[in-house]
Amino acid sequence: MATCRYAPIVPSPDPAPLRLSVDRSSPVPLYFQLAQQLESAIETGGLAPGSLLGNEIELAGRLGLSRPTVRQAIQSLVDKGLMVRRRGVGTQVVHSQVKRPLELSSLYDDLLAAGQRPATRVLRNSVAPASAQAAATLGVPEGSEVVVVERLRLAHGEPMAHLTNHLPPDLLPLSTADLEATGLYRLMRGAGITLHSAQQTVGARAATAEEGRLLAEPEGAPLLTMQRTTYDAKGRAVEFGSHIYRASRYAFEFRLLVRT
Amino acid sequence: MATCRYAPIVPSPDPAPLRLSVDRSSPVPLYFQLAQQLESAIETGGLAPGSLLGNEIELAGRLGLSRPTVRQAIQSLVDKGLMVRRRGVGTQVVHSQVKRPLELSSLYDDLLAAGQRPATRVLRNSVAPASAQAAATLGVPEGSEVVVVERLRLAHGEPMAHLTNHLPPDLLPLSTADLEATGLYRLMRGAGITLHSAQQTVGARAATAEEGRLLAEPEGAPLLTMQRTTYDAKGRAVEFGSHIYRASRYAFEFRLLVRT
DNA sequence: AAGTGGTCTAGACCACAGA
DNA sequence: CTGTGGTCTAGACCACTTA
Numbered sequence: 158m159a160t161c162r163y164a165p166i167v168p169s170p171d172p173a174p175l176r177l178s179v180d181r182s183s184p185v186p187l188y189f190q191l192a193q194q195l196e197s198a199i200e201t202g203g204l205a206p207g208s209l210l211g212n213e214i215e216l217a218g219r220l221g222l223s224r225p226t227v228r229q230a231i232q233s234l235v236d237k238g239l240m241v242r243r244r245g246v247g248t249q250v251v252h253s254q255v256k257r258p259l260e261l262s263s264l265y266d267d268l269l270a271a272g273q274r275p276a277t278r279v280l281r282n283s284v285a286p287a288s289a290q291a292a293a294t295l296g297v298p299e300g301s302e303v304v305v306v307e308r309l310r311l312a313h314g315e316p317m318a319h320l321t322n323h324l325p326p327d328l329l330p331l332s333t334a335d336l337e338a339t340g341l342y343r344l345m346r347g348a349g350i351t352l353h354s355a356q357q358t359v360g361a362r363a364a365t366a367e368e369g370r371l372l373a374e375p376e377g378a379p380l381l382t383m384q385r386t387t388y389d390a391k392g393r394a395v396e397f398g399s400h401i402y403r404a405s406r407y408a409f410e411f412r413l414l415v416r417t
Numbered sequence: 418m419a420t421c422r423y424a425p426i427v428p429s430p431d432p433a434p435l436r437l438s439v440d441r442s443s444p445v446p447l448y449f450q451l452a453q454q455l456e457s458a459i460e461t462g463g464l465a466p467g468s469l470l471g472n473e474i475e476l477a478g479r480l481g482l483s484r485p486t487v488r489q490a491i492q493s494l495v496d497k498g499l500m501v502r503r504r505g506v507g508t509q510v511v512h513s514q515v516k517r518p519l520e521l522s523s524l525y526d527d528l529l530a531a532g533q534r535p536a537t538r539v540l541r542n543s544v545a546p547a548s549a550q551a552a553a554t555l556g557v558p559e560g561s562e563v564v565v566v567e568r569l570r571l572a573h574g575e576p577m578a579h580l581t582n583h584l585p586p587d588l589l590p591l592s593t594a595d596l597e598a599t600g601l602y603r604l605m606r607g608a609g610i611t612l613h614s615a616q617q618t619v620g621a622r623a624a625t626a627e628e629g630r631l632l633a634e635p636e637g638a639p640l641l642t643m644q645r646t647t648y649d650a651k652g653r654a655v656e657f658g659s660h661i662y663r664a665s666r667y668a669f670e671f672r673l674l675v676r677t
Numbered sequence: 678a679a680g681t682g683g684t685c686t687a688g689a690c691c692a693c694a695g696a
Numbered sequence: 697c698t699g700t701g702g703t704c705t706a707g708a709c710c711a712c713t714t715a
Contacts, residue, residue: 184692186703206652212681223705225485228682236496238614241650244682245713251613251652296512353511353674354498360668361621361639379621379639379664390501392466392511404639408620411671414613446684472700483686488701504701505694 179220187222191230199239199250210240210248238414264310264318264400265340273312279333281307284326291323294386294397302326308336309371316372318402328395341396342387351390358384359409364401372403379404439480447482451490459499459510470500470508498674524570524578524660525600533572539593541567544586551583554646554657562586568596569631576632578662588655601656602647611650618644619669624661632663639664 179190198204210216210231217227231248234240242248268275285305292299304324310317322341324331329348336344342352359381366376374380381402389395439450458464470476470491477487491508494500502508528535545565552559564584570577582601584591589608596604602612619641626636634640641662649655 188703214681223707225706226704229703241613241652242682243650243713244711245680247681249651251648353501355673356670357673358668358670359619359641361641361664363639377637379623381619381621382668388511390503391509392501404621408618408642410616410618411673413615413617413671448684474700483688485687486685489684502701503694504692505699507700 177216177220179222188226188229188233191220191222191227192233195230195234196237196239199234204250206250206252208250210250212247238412263340263342264320266343268310268312268317274314276311276314277337278309278311279306279336280309281305282331282333282336287323291397295323295325295394297325304328304331306331306336306341312406315406316403317406318400319368319371320398320400323397325395345395350395352395353388353390353392355385355387361404368401372401374403374405381407381409383409437476437480439482448486448489448493451480451482451487452493455490455494456497456499459494464510466510466512468510469506470510472507498672523600523602524580526603528570528572528577534574536571536574537597538569538571539566539596540569541565542591542593542596547583551657555583555585555654557585564588564591566591566596566601572666575666576663577666578660579628579631580658580660583657585655605655610655612655613648613650613652615645615647621664628661632661634663634665641667641669643669 177191177194179187181187183190195204195210204210211219213224213227213231217224220227231240231242235242235248238251240248240250265275265277283305284302286300287295287297287303289299291303292301295303297303303326304322306320306322306324308320308322310320329345329350331341331344345352360383361379361381364372364374364376364378364380368374368380369376369378372380381404383398383400383402385396385398385400386394387396387398437451437454439447441447443450455464455470464470471479473484473487473491477484480487491500491502495502495508498511500508500510525535525537543565544562546560547555547557547563549559551563552561555563557563563586564582566580566582566584568580568582570580589605589610591601591604605612620643621639621641624632624634624636624638624640628634628640629636629638632640641664643658643660643662645656645658645660646654647656647658
């Protein structure tokens with residue numbers, strides 16, 4: 158039957174065949190528990206890049222789960238770009254060090270996370286007739302009243318960005334004190350608004366004299382520009398922003414997954 | 418039992434309750450057929466923004482499918498940001514006009530799609546020792562040989578961008594003629610390379626005199642910069658690019674989905 | 678030929694929202 | 697309380713890859 162031409166079955170390259178277990182008394186879904194364990198194994202190196210995960214049916218049997226549940230766990234990691242499936246081959250960990258995809262975060266939180274001591278100076282917090290662009294993106298009649306917030310964002314006391322936001326009226330109360338203490342997205346989440354997605358356009362242009370004065374850059378200095386419309390879970394636009402950043406101090410980093 | 422206080426059950430707001438059907442003899446997966454029909458119904462307005470999709474079990478019965486299959490179809494649309502599910506409520510179409518997420522496309526294809534008559538001038542196509550940055554991102558030893566391609570991208574005869582790419586040696590043959598006829602990504606896909614994801618950093622800076630000469634901009638003009646590392650399905654870096662774009666002619670547009 | 682993931686079924690029970 | 701989506705099971709057959 159078998160011949161010696163075949164190489165012996167090589168066990169998983171990792172010494173310990175990976176400790177996996179699920180807690181059925183936990184309220185956390187089983188597929189989610191498994192996905193978390195696999196993800197942390199990838200992060201800590203317990204699952205080496207390129208290594209094959211055992212086949213789904215065997216894995217399901219070992220854990221006492223059904224195959225669909227195991228598939229759901231693996232699929233969530235594939236969606237995150239951490240693993241790749243190939244029919245007839247198996248499921249393997251991708252080779253690259255994958256950075257987590259950028260969350261929809263505020264500049265304030267980005268600066269906080271980078272240890273940059275962010276601060277905000279509110280230049281304007283008022284209600285005004287909507288411009289054509291703001292009205293179109295927020296889905297309100299042109300000229301109807303919207304909240305307009307204009308802020309200067311500082312890090313270590315140095316200006317970083319000038320942020321102009323338009324919001325629907327009555328979405329949430331925005332006190333100037335709150336706006337100086339934290340970021341807009343944090344306030345919105347705190348008010349029970351679920352942020353869901355955003356459409357962004359990033360470009361560049363030269364600073365006007367006025368913009369240069371605000372940002373401590375010479376006139377004509379390169380600025381990064383971003384226009385962003387943010388939607389809640391129901392797809393309603395909850396914020397339209399038009400921002401400029403000092404190019405010398407800031408860049409955008411993000412990850413694209415190819416749709417398959 | 419029932420009282421007149423309740424409003425009558427309102428039928429689906431759309432006049433025709435949506436024509437859905439699947440072809441079991443087709444090789445296209447059933448869940449995919451359903452997802453496509455729902456997506457096109459959303460695009461054409463057959464499923465109005467905000468409208469509720471009938472519940473999953475009823476929908477499955479109507480189509481002669483099992484509930485998991487129907488769920489898989491709906492889930493794929495939720496992942497695309499086209500629908501939202503709420504427990505106890507139902508599944509509804511998001512309100513906003515959702516643009517398709519940006520694919521990992523080449524500038525060449527972007528320009529083609531915009532009817533911009535793209536052209537490429539190859540300034541360099543050679544093998545050279547890897548710089549520290551290129552070596553680190555491509556995962557090859559510093560100083561080992563990599564392919565370096567430098568191109569000027571034109572639209573309607575006007576320069577748009579200056580593109581510098583580094584590729585692992587022996588990944589694919591790159592003739593200057595091919596590079597002038599199409600985009601790099603198209604060549605890579607044609608060579609059987611599956612592009613999977615990319616990590617991008619977008620910033621801005623002022624043009625040097627040399628860059629200004631290449632792009633027909635004055636020295637000091639604002640430029641958009643992008644550095645991009647592209648990975649294949651196994652997570653290996655297949656390309657590292659460092660590009661500059663005329664800010665007066667180009668901006669990046671993309672969509673962020675909040676992870677839940 | 679053997680092994681893998683891809684798809685699909687027909688049920689089940691639970692948690693949560695809304696009337 | 698009723699209806700919804702969220703999770704889960706224990707199978708099944710198929711298509712593809714590899715040897």
